[in-house]
Amino acid sequence: MTGLLRERVALVVGGASGLGEAIAHRFAAEGATVAVADANGPGAQTVADAIVAHGHNAVAVEADVTVTADVERMVAVAAGLGPLRVLVLSAAVESSVPLVDLSDDEWQHVLDVDLTGPFRVMRAGIPHLIAHGGGSVIALGSTLGLTVAPGYPAYCAAKGALVNLCKQAAIDYAPQGVRVNVLAPSATDTGLFMEHSARAPDPEAVRAMVARANPMRRLGTADEVGDAAVFLASDMSTYVSGTVIALDGGLAARRL
Amino acid sequence: MTTAAYPDFERLLDGRVACITGSGSGQGRAAALLMAQHGARIVVADVNAAGAHETVRMLEEQGAEGLALVVDVSERPSCDEMVATTMERFGRIDVLYNNAAVQMSGAVVDCTDEQWDLTIRTNLSAIFYACRAAIPHMLAGDGGSIINTASTLGLSASEGFAAYGAAKAGLVKLTQQIAVEYGPAVRANVIAPGSIDTPRFRKVLDATPGADAWIERLTGNIPVRRLGLAEDVAATALFLASDLSGYISGAILPVDGGLAATR
Numbered sequence: 316m317t318g319l320l321r322e323r324v325a326l327v328v329g330g331a332s333g334l335g336e337a338i339a340h341r342f343a344a345e346g347a348t349v350a351v352a353d354a355n356g357p358g359a360q361t362v363a364d365a366i367v368a369h370g371h372n373a374v375a376v377e378a379d380v381t382v383t384a385d386v387e388r389m390v391a392v393a394a395g396l397g398p399l400r401v402l403v404l405s406a407a408v409e410s411s412v413p414l415v416d417l418s419d420d421e422w423q424h425v426l427d428v429d430l431t432g433p434f435r436v437m438r439a440g441i442p443h444l445i446a447h448g449g450g451s452v453i454a455l456g457s458t459l460g461l462t463v464a465p466g467y468p469a470y471c472a473a474k475g476a477l478v479n480l481c482k483q484a485a486i487d488y489a490p491q492g493v494r495v496n497v498l499a500p501s502a503t504d505t506g507l508f509m510e511h512s513a514r515a516p517d518p519e520a521v522r523a524m525v526a527r528a529n530p531m532r533r534l535g536t537a538d539e540v541g542d543a544a545v546f547l548a549s550d551m552s553t554y555v556s557g558t559v560i561a562l563d564g565g566l567a568a569r570r571l
Numbered sequence: 572m573t574t575a576a577y578p579d580f581e582r583l584l585d586g587r588v589a590c591i592t593g594s595g596s597g598q599g600r601a602a603a604l605l606m607a608q609h610g611a612r613i614v615v616a617d618v619n620a621a622g623a624h625e626t627v628r629m630l631e632e633q634g635a636e637g638l639a640l641v642v643d644v645s646e647r648p649s650c651d652e653m654v655a656t657t658m659e660r661f662g663r664i665d666v667l668y669n670n671a672a673v674q675m676s677g678a679v680v681d682c683t684d685e686q687w688d689l690t691i692r693t694n695l696s697a698i699f700y701a702c703r704a705a706i707p708h709m710l711a712g713d714g715g716s717i718i719n720t721a722s723t724l725g726l727s728a729s730e731g732f733a734a735y736g737a738a739k740a741g742l743v744k745l746t747q748q749i750a751v752e753y754g755p756a757v758r759a760n761v762i763a764p765g766s767i768d769t770p771r772f773r774k775v776l777d778a779t780p781g782a783d784a785w786i787e788r789l790t791g792n793i794p795v796r797r798l799g800l801a802e803d804v805a806a807t808a809l810f811l812a813s814d815l816s817g818y819i820s821g822a823i824l825p826v827d828g829g830l831a832a833t834r
Binding site for chain 2: 344345482486489529530536540542543546551554556557558563568
């Protein structure tokens with residue numbers, strides 16, 4: 316480790332599991348103080364404890380991105396740890412109900428977590444980034460926000476809208492030093508895809524099929540998402556903003 | 572879950588060999604210096620011999636190893652020779668960074684055959700030649716990373732850049748083809764720089780009447796309100812060359828201060 320993220324605080328929303336957890340570990344190893352926020356409070360605590368056990372700095376915050384007051388509190392906790400310079404928007408739910416069967420409640424819930432959640436976190440967090448001379452916002456999108464897949468209407472719509480929201484934030488706050496980018500992973504070996512595929516009759520067969528269909532013939536790893544997030548959070552990417560980085564082994568290249 | 576070793580962010584290219592076209596100046600030179608800092612040995616290919624030798628001198632000054640090659644990428648034999656010489660000298664090629672390009676202006680009806688041919692040959696065919704020559708060595712070795720330089724002009728059109736825009740857009744699709752065809756071992760990605768303040772940029776500027784007002788307008792349209800630096804682009808090239816981007820392929824990374832997001 317070389318301390319690429321020394322002397323800055325990173326708020327990782329959705330940090331209790333999956334890709335958010337991997338990013339929190341990577342950031343802490345690079346010297347950031349990490350606020351691990353999640354609706355799953357005990358899960359966030361476990362991740363923060365593991366980071367501290369490695370000799371790095373982290374605190375847990377139990378907070379729900381669908382509740383504005385919770386979001387404001389998590390941002391306040393993070394800002395209390397030092398200069399808040401990085402926001403990671405990783406909390407998400409996946410939904411695979413066909414459009415004509417999709418209830419108002421499920422539609423609303425998916426948009427509330429996957430789109431309005433990132434909006435709330437940016438609204439509360441960006442002023443802190445500006446106050447410290449700028450910073451980096453990293454939203455976890457999905458290849459399903461760039462192209463679509465059969466049967467994911469709410470999820471694809473939310474992730475697609477997230478891309479334009481991030482571009483908007485990127486151009487509006489760029490003059491104040493805030494960069495906003497989207498990391499768009501395809502199926503990775505941790506997180507939502509593993510949970511989703513676990514519900515299939517033969518999870519391993521589903522995972523093998525998805526891996527085979529990828530140009531790299533494998534799933535992505537959480538560490539690979541963490542490494543790309545370090546790039547975007549660090550000064551390696553100071554002229555990179557408003558972009559969507561597909562982290563998908565080449566999958567989207569077939570369709571875009 | 573695959574548990575790879577924690578990356579050494581100071582030595583991201585230890586033991587690797589990177590061949591960088593157009594590295595006798597500007598963005599290519601900045602990438603050569605940065606990749607060498609991270610442990611790579613560099614093939615400095617440029618049509619301008621003096622520039623290539625100067626970059627190698629700078630590499631040696633920082634204790635790194637570089638090989639200067641005079642290469643006209645628009646000539647297929649020259650590309651083949653570049654890859655062959657790289658293999659003879661270093662025995663491997665891990666990174667191919669196709670950065671060389673010509674920038675010629677001209678709207679469709681004003682674009683001569685010569686301008687069209689030179690632009691397409693240098694900015695598109697050259698990349699095909701170099702990739703075709705290098706990929707078999709990457710496949711036989713430890714895989715590789717190909718980085719092709721497009722431009723924000725390869726993503727959207729701009730008045731007066733007919734041949735340039737077409738070549739750069741073609742380059743994007745060629746790169747994605749490579750990503751899909753050689754996925755398991757070879758990654759291929761596009762960097763799309765915006766307005767970068769390099770010697771070539773300054774040369775164009777010096778020939779432009781009212782350059783100061785033009786620069787001011789240009790900078791005002793860039794969300795971060797500054798021109799890019801060669802070092803900005805080099806850092807993204809380093810990311811794409813290294814294992815930090817191990818699952819990123821067929822992607823387009825604008826390094827443009829947010830410009831593409833406005834279009």
